[in-house]
Amino acid sequence: MSKYRANGTSSDVLNGFLDYLTVEKGASAHTVAGYRRDLERFLVERGIADTPLAQVDTVAIDAHLTQLSLGFAGKPGLSAASIARARASIRALFRYAVSEDILSADPAAEVQQKKLGKHLPKAISLEEIAAMLEVAGQRPGPVGLRDVALIELLYGTGARITEVMNLSPDDLYLAGEFPHVKLFGKGRKERLVPLGSFAVQALEDYLLLGRPLLLGKAKTRVAGHPLFLNKRGLSLSRQSAWEIISQTAVAAGCVSEVSPHSLRHSFATHLLEGGASIRDVQELLGHASVTTTQIYTKVSMNTLREVHALTHPRANL
Incomplete structure (x- = not known):
């Protein structure tokens, strides 16, 4: 379990989440700063920074997103893209809290979010x-x-x-x-x-x-x-x-930029490029579902596409 326990404040959980993004997920400083900005605004505007995250419900989350579209203190509302990003940040925070056993249920699960394209992991050479x-x-x-x-x-x-x-x-x-x-x-x-x-x-x-x-x-x-x-x-x-x-x-x-997670990405990508099966890579990575591992097949396919484009005589006529 995370050191940021269920009886800690929402700000405590946020700090744990940002640490998780940096260390576990290898997120860039720019990405972490974006999450911090969106989530600190959520906690401050709803007045929940110093209260347990368990007290936050779906109604509070929806109210915050609605207020973002209307604006705060005379300032105009945010764009649809900015609201979608804030929604994604909030959902990610609550998913983290559930995965760390800080919360038993996810109040953000009912909040709708447009699917955004996944960024493919970058392997180092x-x-x-x-x-x-x-x-x-x-x-x-x-x-x-x-x-x-x-x-x-x-x-x-x-x-x-x-x-x-x-x-x-x-x-x-x-x-x-x-x-x-x-x-x-x-x-x-x-x-x-x-x-x-x-x-x-x-x-x-x-x-x-x-x-x-x-x-x-x-x-x-x-x-x-x-x-x-x-x-x-x-x-x-x-x-x-x-x-x-x-x-x-x-x-x-x-x-x-290289993080411990970059080495994990590289391990999986290099195995697939060397001929390993996706099932074997799934077992080695400890993924519960092969669906999670399939993103690496896209990485390998991109590499093959580049090789084909550069080397086949009739690839770029």
Whole structure:
């Protein structure tokens, strides 16, 4: 469950949601700022910022959207596109609250919303991933070993950042004929994901030479036996992991903004481009439905279309 509990204020839940967008979903700063603007206006205008989100009902949401069309304090109403965006932001906030067990029911579910086109995830190239690993490997001491292991594990398994942050060394099975990691997805659903030789080597180096040194810096006992530790020997946070990935990508010269979720996207896209079946990718990603995984077939199809257009002699006559 989220640290933003049901008895917290609506503002608390909003902060948790914005953190989720940044760390889990890899949303850009521009996207997060848009959600923040729409949702803070909703909470302030309805006077619910300091009250529990559970007190908000469908009537309050509809009233707010209606008021947006009429305008506030003499200001003209918003455009249909702006109202649709505000509606989408509110629905996303309540879906998050339900998924985190902050709310038991979603009052925004009855609010109608026009379907908008989905943005396809952008995979980063193998060359960019190699450059990131090179940059991380140049960091001195145990931090470099940790960062290489983190990148190899995220890209090598397609795991969600929360799944990786919740791992302990006991969840790794690096020896034998089937090296793998035990991941716990949404609803604590367990799945086993194979580990390639590069990930195994990086994790072994970190566990042998890096993690013990970091653990030795802890002034207090580390709770939960976490796999990844920060410089103080304590559990590495999701936000810190996001910053490691983002800063490493910048230092490596990656063209696009890179987050832990970008590595998950890249894992899925590269598997499909290499010939993996969508069902296999679904199992590896831990998607409950193959429909969620199908977006990656569109990404791969776009790549094939570009290759065809560039290389076939009669593609662009």
